[in-house]
Amino acid sequence: MDFGVTPLDGHPLPPRVTICEVGPRDGLQNESTTLPVEAKAEFVDRLVDAGHTLVEATSFVHPRWVPQLADAEDLLRAITPAEGVRYPVLVPNERGLDRALDLGVQDIAVFASATETFSRRNLNRSVDESLEMIAPVVARAREAGVRVRAYLSMCFGDPWEGQVPVPQVVDVATRMMRLGCTELSLGDTIGVATPGRVVALLDALVADGTPLDSLAVHFHDTYGQALANTFAALRRGVTIIDSSAGGLGGCPYAGSATGNLATEDLLWHLHGLGIDTGIDLQKMVETSVWLAEHLGRPSPSRTVTALAG
Template identity: 80%
Template sequence: MSPHPDYGVTPLEGLPSRVTICEVGPRDGLQNESAVLPVEVKAEFVERLVDAGHTVVETTSFVHPKWVPQLADAAQLLERLATVDGVRYPVLVPNERGLDRALALGVRDIAIFGSATESFARRNLNRTVDESLEMFAPVVDRARGAGLGVRGYLSMAFGDPWEREVPLARVVDVADRLMALGLTELSLGDTIGVATPGRVVALLDALVDRGIPINRIAVHFHDTYGQALANTLAALRRGVTTVDASAGGLGGCPYAESATGNLATEDLLWQLHGLGIDTGVDLGKLVETSVWMAQQLGRPSPSRTVTALTPGASA
């Protein structure tokens, strides 16, 4: 389904011709839902997302079930998942124990989750920023040695609920230290959704000035203040070509107060396809998937595009 058959496509200069969407619904989305879904439903969710055209689907997490009970069945999910060649299925690992489990199950891509601020590092990882980097170092080293791709999330890159504004210099410093561990990709997280386009541009420029290639940077925006699409467009203008999004707008962050859902993948698709930017993702199939998932969760999707394209549909 083309999202713009009746409304036309109008490109803008200075934007990429193709964008890769890192679909985070199965992990970042479901981990923040109160409902704990059966593993069969999670497997079908991932498979539907791939069928819609996604080539990167963050699948689950090996964080201890005490902290994220919604994803306690990570091993069972990976064992039953019907994977497709050419599709990456990153799994979040918190430490070397998590990496051991991932390697035993044949995982080929992992993610680690760092913080730009001390407050969030202590609440989320029970460590300082320095201690968390020390913990990640052997994880990344072993994973890269085994040929795995390693994505690093840098949370609170634009603001923190306890420290408020986060100095650019601090974000750049932690980002640089994360990349030095051997990451293949760095995802900048607007964990509480406070970023605005000027701040996005300033941070990206500062990271590039530090020597981090723009093609190794992804963006991960939350829509708390309705800024996620504007921030995405600002990032694309600076050369970013990987954008994180969550089908149906699922998820937020269980450790950050005031964090609403991620940027909805369908809303992102409407914008990108209207700009003539290729994503490889079929909007119609994705909308069907998000309506189906909303039914599993017992609530309607918060995505404006899902609502617009499925009038009368309800959970």
């Protein structure tokens, strides 16, 4: 892998990072305010205009469970796809895949949990049963030429089971990738990861045969460790980082989860390291200020707060 940026300690960093913007799905799904579809479409368009090339657009999870995203089909019809931009859509099962394929979706996402308790609370299924459910989704998507992003929750800690052992995470992650997923996002769902644990998990996955360039990281900032964890992942060569505009999001099934890593905070961090993202920070700040007005609350992002004035 070509590394061109060197921080103060001499350890190489990737010269460019792809940010997966999860605000429109993972961010908005946990908001008490439901935006009209026109505002959601404008949100997505603003993200693309700022330079994003990977924007998680919405979800086909049943609206009873995620009512904020009940307008998924209308939103996808309202978005004019930009050339070179991927718009993953989360699908929980084959029914969701059918809806996505009917709309011409080229990127889907599937999800599972590294822990049994969260899997049963979130999916009403065991880990094994959840993998059995998504197996035909992945197979059919790949047959149709659709890319599949996999989300694995509770990779570092679970509010009911505590710290999650690395071998347990590696086992589930490896099984997801063997289904045919093209990318795996490692979720710190409740924000308890620390840099040492991030490195341990990444090293274990690579040692087990998972390609480093297929791995992404998804941090929450409950203990203020999201950027430190990001830096640890960068040092190990990860080049795909999930974040959410303005720090939107949490997890509706894990009450201790706070917001996602804010895209603006991540951009300030990466650009300060000399890492290219292709994203305009000021446009992201303006977008998050605009979104905060629609949601009726200020953005929790410190970078937004600092630059918006």
